[in-house]
Amino acid sequence: MIMPGTKLATEGELIDRLRSGDEDAFTWLVDTYSPSLKRLALGFVQGEAVAEEVVQETWLAVLTGINRFEGRSSLRTWVFKILTNRAKTRGAREGRTVTFSDLESAARDEPAVSPERFLPPDHPSFPGHWATPPHTWSAVAEQAIVRRETMEVLRRGLESLPPAQRTVVTLRDVQGLLADEVCAALSLSEANQRVLLHRGRSRLRAILEKYFADDA
Numbered sequence: 001m002i003m004p005g006t007k008l009a010t011e012g013e014l015i016d017r018l019r020s021g022d023e024d025a026f027t028w029l030v031d032t033y034s035p036s037l038k039r040l041a042l043g044f045v046q047g048e049a050v051a052e053e054v055v056q057e058t059w060l061a062v063l064t065g066i067n068r069f070e071g072r073s074s075l076r077t078w079v080f081k082i083l084t085n086r087a088k089t090r091g092a093r094e095g096r097t098v099t100f101s102d103l104e105s106a107a108r109d110e111p112a113v114s115p116e117r118f119l120p121p122d123h124p125s126f127p128g129h130w131a132t133p134p135h136t137w138s139a140v141a142e143q144a145i146v147r148r149e150t151m152e153v154l155r156r157g158l159e160s161l162p163p164a165q166r167t168v169v170t171l172r173d174v175q176g177l178l179a180d181e182v183c184a185a186l187s188l189s190e191a192n193q194r195v196l197l198h199r200g201r202s203r204l205r206a207i208l209e210k211y212f213a214d215d216a
Contacts, residue, residue: 011075018066030059033076036175037083040185043163044087045094054090058083073184076177080185150211157207165200172197 017025034055041051061082069078158166158174171177171185183193 015066015069015071015075018062026063029062029079033079033175034059036170037080039170040080040083040167041087043167044084044091050090050094051087054083054087057086061086074181077181077184080171080177080181084185084187153207153211154204157204160207161200161203165196165203168193168196169200169204173201 014025014029018029037055037058038048038051041054042048045051045054058079062079065082069075073081158169161169167186168182168188171182172179177185179190179193179197182188183190186193188196
């Protein structure tokens with residue numbers, strides 16, 4: 001049995017094992033990616049039960065389609081793309097048709113950092129500079145990052161992000177997908193992916209900054 005977190009020698013080996021019907025390889029794939037797939041599905045559908053159904057539909061599609069996988073993208077990008085397509089279809093059926101591009105357009109003028117943190121443009125000495133600079137909490141962070149409550153703050157902060165930002169940050173920083181993989185999986189432009197990632201990370205930094213300041 002392949003334990004979750006174990007890495008196979010090559011992606012080609014994994015694909016070959018999947019095509020030969022290796023149950024351990026498929027179980028490893030499901031255990032490795034299902035949590036992230038569910039979070040991605042929740043960006044398109046409402047309710048965990050529906051999201052779990054979409055994930056199950058995705059794995060069925062992977063099983064039936066692995067022999068047609070042409071390798072034009074990585075296997076995980078292909079899996080996430082299947083999930084995205086099915087989640088979009090399910091969301092449209094339920095009347096939830098908001099796309100990542102729509103969400104980004106709706107928040108286009110939203111600043112990544114609150115304007116209150118900066119001095120006004122007409123300030124006599126430092127126009128536009130920090131009024132309240134970020135706290136220096138790297139040392140505090142190093143001591144606290146291993147604490148359970150810090151990880152819980154991060155988890156809650158991630159869940160509080162707008163859906164598009166949460167999904168992009170999760171795929172990039174939790175799941176470890178590359179920028180082009182996220183763009184392919186979510187049908188995002190490189191610019192929109194970068195904006196969503198920056199805004200999501202900025203929000204998380206603000207949450208951590210407040211936590212470390214209150215904890216000091």
